[in-house]
Amino acid sequence: MTVKHSTLAQLSGQQLLSLLEQAVMPLYQQTSLQHERTPKLVLAYSGGVDSEVLAYGLSAFxxxxxxxxxxxxxxHHGLSPNADTWVQHCITRAGYYQLPVQIERVNVDKGPRQSLEAQARDARYQAFDRYLNPGDILLTAHHQDDQLETLLLALKRGQGPKGLGAMGAIQAYHHAWLVRPLLDVSREQIEQFALQQRLTHIEDESNQDDSYDRNFLRLDIIPRLKQRWPSxxxxxxxxxxxxxxxxxxIDDEVSHRLPQWLMLASDDNASITESSGFKLSGFGQLSAAWQALLFRGYLSYCGVSLPSQAQLQQILSQLLAAKDDANMAIQWGGYQVKRYAGVAYVLSNSDLKTPEPLSLTVDFIRLLKGDITELQIDIGQHQCLLSQQISADKPLLALAPTNSKVTIRYGAAGSIKCQPQFATTQRPKPxxxxxxxxxxxxxxxxxxxIPLVFYDEVLVAAIGLWVDKRYLAQTGHQGISLL
Known part of the structure; x- marks a missing residue:
């Protein structure tokens, strides 16, 4: 049930409480059944008039x-000379509402080519995230006029239905919920309520700076639109x-169609080192619209920031035109798309950095040589531990000869030979x-x-992939498990 405040002259305290109850209680009951602990309500409290009104309602709740x-x-963003004063205001008002308050100080990156609004928002939500447990409910004081601003900004950016859908009243947020109880309430109603209840609030001087897009809309454009079209x-x-x-x-249909295009690590042809890829076989026969929807769905599935429409079109064009052995890479932000063996992969730039050279510890060398009876060593995401070979189903690397030189390296010449334990009888040679x-x-x-193990200068194993047949531990003997 939604209260249509456009028909109300004023917002009352009872209506404000009712809005909170309608938004929060179904989620509270749902998450209380799913989690052993009961969820808490967290209000993003700026001290401005909108959040002040919502704090008043939360106090009654x-x-x-x-x-x-x-x-x-x-x-506390540290962007205004009045920031410390605002902190004191919020502490004082929280005491008045008899609600606990937490002050979070953040640093906002004010670098070139970065939106200060976006950077401040990101820092703000990162601060909120630190207090949200599974099932908790984050409340924000966005209202009907904020929704109009968001819609106009989406039009300005040329966004599609997802962007034009603007803000949802209730939506999943990471492992918690994001709830906007005032989304059907106008700015005028909020200001009238604050005046009626004599609520004191802060005035952020940056709200008058129309160099920010939202302020430009709020100060110059929306008043003129409302003057001509009040509703x-x-x-x-x-x-x-x-x-x-x-x-x-659209999202529901994409979620049904997407799995057939995903190459998961459990698939027989999937790379052990990749979590998921996007199959390209037959993809070119789809319409351009479905190509865009499905690949965007894949990027969302991978949890990466989405490229612009132009960037997405460039990605799709190059993916479908490139040969399987082409060394293609399409970048946007901190990500890039690559193609291999008919599968596209999205990767973060940090994933592609060359690992630091390995420095072997004395204990690790002793482990490989069997001088110690029990030790586990982590090599990146892999674990190496001393075990006893029970059967050939679980290949173990034989212990290194006493006088051999043991090294682990990242990368090796492609001409180096090895004979993995999975090699068939038709390929008996390295x-x-x-x-x-x-x-x-x-x-x-x-x-x-991928870390490679060498005994002297002989490649004996690729950690996480294979052990050379000639260096397998014999049944009943100790060896090294390379997981």
């Missing part, structure tokens, strides 16, 4: 439901809701490393990340 924990969080915030919210509804249908990479479906950009 806390008195009615004392068993539900509530918390105010105020973020535009209401009708724009209706359009946003329709766009969001259509996006939900094979070149570059052929083994292909046989294991290891993409070129991952080959420099």
């Amino acid at each position: 806390a008195q009615k439901y004392p068993h539900i924990a509530c918390l105010l969080i105020h973020v 535009i915030a209401v009708t724009a919210a209706r359009s946003a809701a329709l766009c969001a509804q259509q996006q939900d249908v 094979r070149e490393l570059k052929k083994l990479w292909q046989e294991c479906n290891i993409p070129p950009w991952r080959r420099q990340h």
Whole structure:
């Protein structure tokens, strides 16, 4: 049930409490059943008039439901000379509301080519995230006029239904919930309520700076729109809701179609070192619209920031035109897309950095030589431990000869040969490393990340992949498990 405040002259305290109850209680009951602990309510508390009104309502809610924990969080961005004064205001008001408050100080990167608004928002939500447990509910004081601003900004950026859907009243947020109880309430109603209840609030001087896009809309554009069309915030919210509804249908259909295009690590042809890829076989036969929707769905599945429409079109064009052996890489932000063996992979730039050279510890060398009876060593994401060979089903690397030189390296010449334990009888001889990479479906950009074990100058194992047949521990003998 939604309260339509556009028909109300004023917002009352009872209506404010009702809005909170309608938004929060179903989620509270749902998450209480799913988690052993009961969820808490966390309010993003700036001290501005919007969050002040919501804090007032949360105070009434806390008195009615004392068993539900509530918390105010105020973020000190350090961007205004008045920031310390605002902190004191929030502490004082929290005492008045009888609600606990937490002050979080953050650093906002004010570098070139970066939106200060976006950087401050990211820092703010990172601060909120530190207080959210699974099932908790984050409350923000976004209202109907904020929704109109968000919709206009989405139009300015050329966004599709997802962007035009603007903000949802209730939506999943990481492992918690994000709830906007005031989304059907106008700015005018909020200000009237604050005046009626004599609520003191802070005025951020940056709100008058129309060099920021939101302030430009709020100060110059939206008042003129409302002057001509008084109900535009209401009708724009209706359009946003329709766009969001259509996006939900699209997302649902994409979620049903996407799995057939995913190459998961458990697939027989999937690389052991890749978590997921996107199969390209038959992808070019789809319509351009479905190509864009499915690949964007894959990027969302991988949890990466989405490219622009132009960047996405460039990615799809190059993916479909490139040959399988082409060394292609399309970059945006901190990510890039690569192609290997008919599969596309999205990777972060940090994933592609060459690992630091390994420095072997004395204990590790002793482990490989069997001088100690029990020790586990971590090599990156792998574990090496001393075990006893029970059967050939679990290959173990034989202990190194006493006088041999043991090294572990990242990367080796493709001409170096090895004979993995999985080699067939038709290939009884050692094979070149570059052929083994292909046989294991290891993409070129991952080959420099796999630790290789050498006894003297002989390649005896690739950690996590194989052990050379000639260096397998015999049944009943000790060996090294390379997981």
